[in-house]
Amino acid sequence: MSNPLIVVGVTSHQSSAVIDQALVFARKFDATLLCVHVDASRFVVETRDDGTVVAAPYDPDAGEAIDEVMDPAIVERAGAQAAAASTLIEFLETAGDPARTLGRIADERDAALIVVGARRASLGGSIREFFARSVAANLTHRQTRPVVVVPVETVGPKDALPWDEAR
Template sequence: MSERPSVIVGVTPSQPHHVVEQALVFARRFDAGIVCVQVDSARFVVDGGDEGVVIAAPFDPDGGDVIEEHFDPEVIARVAPLAEAAGVECRFIATAGDPARMLGQVAESENGILIVVGSRRASFGSSLREFFTGSVAAGLAHRQRRPVIVVPLDPVSPETSLPWDESR
């Protein structure tokens, strides 16, 4: 377990920079590092490997082979310069399983003081995915002792009807 506090941030390959930028703001205010966590939700952890690499298998028996989970190098290339410019130590962990559960586990093992995630985009497709897979932010909010910060990815005006809002 790391003794220095960490801000845990869930990252995805297509996520905008401002989620990590907000995590860096919190890290600087709390004199903490950030730990970027990428979770493959189509797989589960079979074994913990060395240096943050895990061995993962697909949930679907026809879904492929057991593999080592590695952090997306393109995401590292985008995030590392942001952390360096902010003067914040940054580490990367790739894992597999339920994103909310795995972010919580990383927060426990890395002295996480809070968890930062991006919201989902306000679209029918994201609403449908959330119906089947659940909201990472909601899962974290109900299962964590530490604060969860949700950074809006694509805010819409208050007058705009959202796909999941039945009151309009």
């Protein structure tokens, strides 16, 4: 029987707290951590036998189909964190709607759970989330497996949020 799998959604500029927390779960479950980056500006044209994804932009004027490649900074940062935690780690670069893609990959790989980071609190982010919903919100409404949302900013119950100050 193989190790359980934990899927974590990663981005280039996210807090290291997301991968740190995913690693906590991976260690507790003796699981492999699968770091998945989803390019929301592109869609999958082809998935090759080796797992390489060929993606094209939604905007026809934005260019041609290309092989999706994981940002080396993500691989370096997450790889170092996993090595320090003595945890197996894999990387997958793909394209499409992040919530649907993370859910599909978790289903295909029979993941134990999905870990994502919460959005940073901002007035603009709240407006975007209202109209487009966050990846975390979409996952929690469309998944049959557990979804862990990692807070990326500590905000106490008495702290003002950016949209509170806009009133």
